[in-house]
Each structure stands twice: as C-alpha cells, then as structure tokens.
Amino acid sequence: MQKHALFPPALLLFAAASVTGCARTQAQAPGEGAGSQPAAQVGGTKITLDELDKRAAGDLARIEFERYEARRRVLDALVNEKLLEEAARARGVTPEALLKTEVNDKVAPPTDELVRATYEQHKERLKDVPFDQIKDRIRASIHEQALSDQAAIFQLALKKDTRVQILLEEPRAQVAVPASAPSQGPANAKVTIVEFLDYQCPFCHRAQETVDKVLKQYEGKVRFVHRDYVLGKPRSVPAARAARCAGEQGKFWEYHRGLLLESGDMSDADLLRRAGALGLDGKAFTTCAATDRFDADIQAATSAGSDLGVSGTPTFFINGRRLVGARTVEDFQAVIEAELAGPRG
Numbered sequence: 462m463q464k465h466a467l468f469p470p471a472l473l474l475f476a477a478a479s480v481t482g483c484a485r486t487q488a489q490a491p492g493e494g495a496g497s498q499p500a501a502q503v504g505g506t507k508i509t510l511d512e513l514d515k516r517a518a519g520d521l522a523r524i525e526f527e528r529y530e531a532r533r534r535v536l537d538a539l540v541n542e543k544l545l546e547e548a549a550r551a552r553g554v555t556p557e558a559l560l561k562t563e564v565n566d567k568v569a570p571p572t573d574e575l576v577r578a579t580y581e582q583h584k585e586r587l588k589d590v591p592f593d594q595i596k597d598r599i600r601a602s603i604h605e606q607a608l609s610d611q612a613a614i615f616q617l618a619l620k621k622d623t624r625v626q627i628l629l630e631e632p633r634a635q636v637a638v639p640a641s642a643p644s645q646g647p648a649n650a651k652v653t654i655v656e657f658l659d660y661q662c663p664f665c666h667r668a669q670e671t672v673d674k675v676l677k678q679y680e681g682k683v684r685f686v687h688r689d690y691v692l693g694k695p696r697s698v699p700a701a702r703a704a705r706c707a708g709e710q711g712k713f714w715e716y717h718r719g720l721l722l723e724s725g726d727m728s729d730a731d732l733l734r735r736a737g738a739l740g741l742d743g744k745a746f747t748t749c750a751a752t753d754r755f756d757a758d759i760q761a762a763t764s765a766g767s768d769l770g771v772s773g774t775p776t777f778f779i780n781g782r783r784l785v786g787a788r789t790v791e792d793f794q795a796v797i798e799a800e801l802a803g804p805r806g
Contacts (some may be wrong), residue, residue: 483662522770
C-alpha cells in the first residue's frame, strides 16, 4: 500500500500511547505456583507451565500490554489511511492531492517575526546559539508543528464523516485494592483508577496536574487509589513513609499532592516542613516517619505492581485498562467515558 507521507506519522496514530515515565531497574518476581502441564522434569520433580507463568507473571503481563500497544498503533495508522483513501475516492482525487489541499495549502510559512520571537523565547535553553545559525531549524520546526496541527484538524473531520468501530480487544488486568491502600471517591464507583507511583519520579509530578483535573471533572463518579511503586531512588521510601504518617493524622491526600506539586528535596527536614505546613503534630509525625512500620505495605504495593507488569511510573489502571506515563486529560477521558458507558459495574 502506498504511504501518504504528507500525513505526519504521529498523526496517523490517533490513540498512540506516550509511555514516557520513570523506569525501575529491577522487577520483583511473584511467588511460586503449581500446575499440571509439564515444562521440565528435574529428577523426581516436575516443573509446570503454571509455575513458570506465576514466576513470570509481571513479564508476561507487560508483554501482553506491549503486544496490544504495538497492534493498536498499527491499527490506528491503517484506520487513518482507510479514512483518507475513502475521502479522496469520494472527491475523485488522490490521497496525496487531498492532503495537499486540506493540510499543506492551508499552512502558511512562518514569518520572520515569529521565528525571531520563538528564538528569543527559548534563547536560554539554546545556550545562546547565534540566531543566524539556528533560524532555519526554528523555521522548519514551527512549520512542521503547524502542519501537524492542521493535519489533526483534518483527521478529526474525516472521523466525523465515517463511523469507526475498534474491535481489537484490550487486555484488562485484575488489580486488587487492599483495604490499606489510600483511596478517595465512592467505594462503589463504576470506575476505579489505581495509580502506581514513586514520589521522586518527575513524570509522576508532571502527571499530578492532569490527575487533579480528571478527578475534578469526574467527581462522584470515579474512585482513585494510590499505590506505591518505589524505584530505588534515595528518598523514595522515606517520602512514601511520610505520606502514610500524614495519613495517620487525616492528611494523606494533602501531603501526597504536596510531594508531587511543591518543590523540595524530600530530606527529613523537608518532609517535616511539609507536615508543619499542613498543621500536623510535628512530634507525632517525626516519631512515625522514623519507624519502618509502613515498609512492608510499601514493598507489598511495589511487588503487586511488578506482578501486574508495572516497570515504571506513573502507571495507571482504569478498571484494569493500563495507561503508562504522564498522559493527557483526553487520554483519561477516552477510557473513563468508555467505562462509564459500558456494562461493567
């Protein structure tokens, strides 16, 4: 099939996933199991496929998700190609000619004033590279973004004219929510979002603004659950302990959001300062944070995430459907709306 190069590749994937996030160096392995189908015999001991699957549960879950994502990316590209071909056929032109008319011809080259203003805006980040050395790259970048924006507009218009039904089945994990996991929203909500995060992960910080917007939009309709997934960073566990200690004084979510949205080094002094800003009892907080009594629960949450195939943060499960990385509000909306409209209770 001929490729339509004028459609920027990123725009052919109207549901492409952004998997940018913080990675964990090692996944935890689940416990052993037993089953009937043999995979090996060692002396008088049988090793079964079920045992292998339980040991490799996290890797297998991750592979299943990645296989779905790969198929979905290709499917979305093919869907958009078909939409473009049908629209072109209906107008009696080639797909390339249609793209030229609806995208390229509608985007004017950037003006010199815009190129200069963009340079000044990003001058510090460009480390004072002279304008004359970089102006052509800036011009090309601005033009490419404008083409992408116009292509996205055209793409949406094509979808409005043709019904598209995605039949590819998405894997859905069974995500247990223990009673000890902090949660907010109705316990019987039709949609449950479980987030695995590390407080030292910058992508988790970036995602929090989106989470806040989503929870505000779907207030009363969504239950949101926090689960720790420590990446082995120096202050990951102390920060997780501190949030739990704040929870003992009824301020888990306020402390949780502060860790993600307010700057600080998460040292012991910083964690205590945050507690004081929330009006917590400093002595009780310090005593709590100095113990390891939450560590088993924190590690259990991390292990549970690994068993689900989590390898980086943030990772979200929306009724078991996975979103990885600092995603957009629209990404969450698409899944939540589908779950609210669906039959799941």
